[in-house]
Amino acid sequence: MSKINRQGSNAILSTSVEYHNFVFLAGITADDLSKDITGQTEEVVAKIDRALENNGTDKTRLLTAQIWVKHITDRDAMNKVWVSWLGDAGRPARACVEANMADSRHLVEIMVTACR
Numbered sequence: 001m002s003k004i005n006r007q008g009s010n011a012i013l014s015t016s017v018e019y020h021n022f023v024f025l026a027g028i029t030a031d032d033l034s035k036d037i038t039g040q041t042e043e044v045v046a047k048i049d050r051a052l053e054n055n056g057t058d059k060t061r062l063l064t065a066q067i068w069v070k071h072i073t074d075r076d077a078m079n080k081v082w083v084s085w086l087g088d089a090g091r092p093a094r095a096c097v098e099a100n101m102a103d104s105r106h107l108v109e110i111m112v113t114a115c116r
Contacts, residue, residue: 007054021116023055029043033105037074040107041081046053053116059085061114062092068109072098078108 001009008015008026017024028047030040052058069078075096092112 066098067096
């Protein structure tokens, strides 16, 4: 059997799981909840960069992305950060929906899958 590598595990989840060169990240949120949607999105994508790097890959290898925003009206501001962050990298298959967040101060949560 192939080994499953988990990082950042706690009683509920792992922040990343790698299996057969696929890397699955848990939903990533900002730590500084005083930031607006732009600031939180910038923080989230920086955390995604670090998590992907810790798993031997990067954003150019994204396959899918699921994005939850607290207010769908923030989608355009979030997309500005998203597009700038992706640069010329390939675009993943993606969904973006409005959702109630576990903490009402969270404005965005992003979950990605990448390959190595």
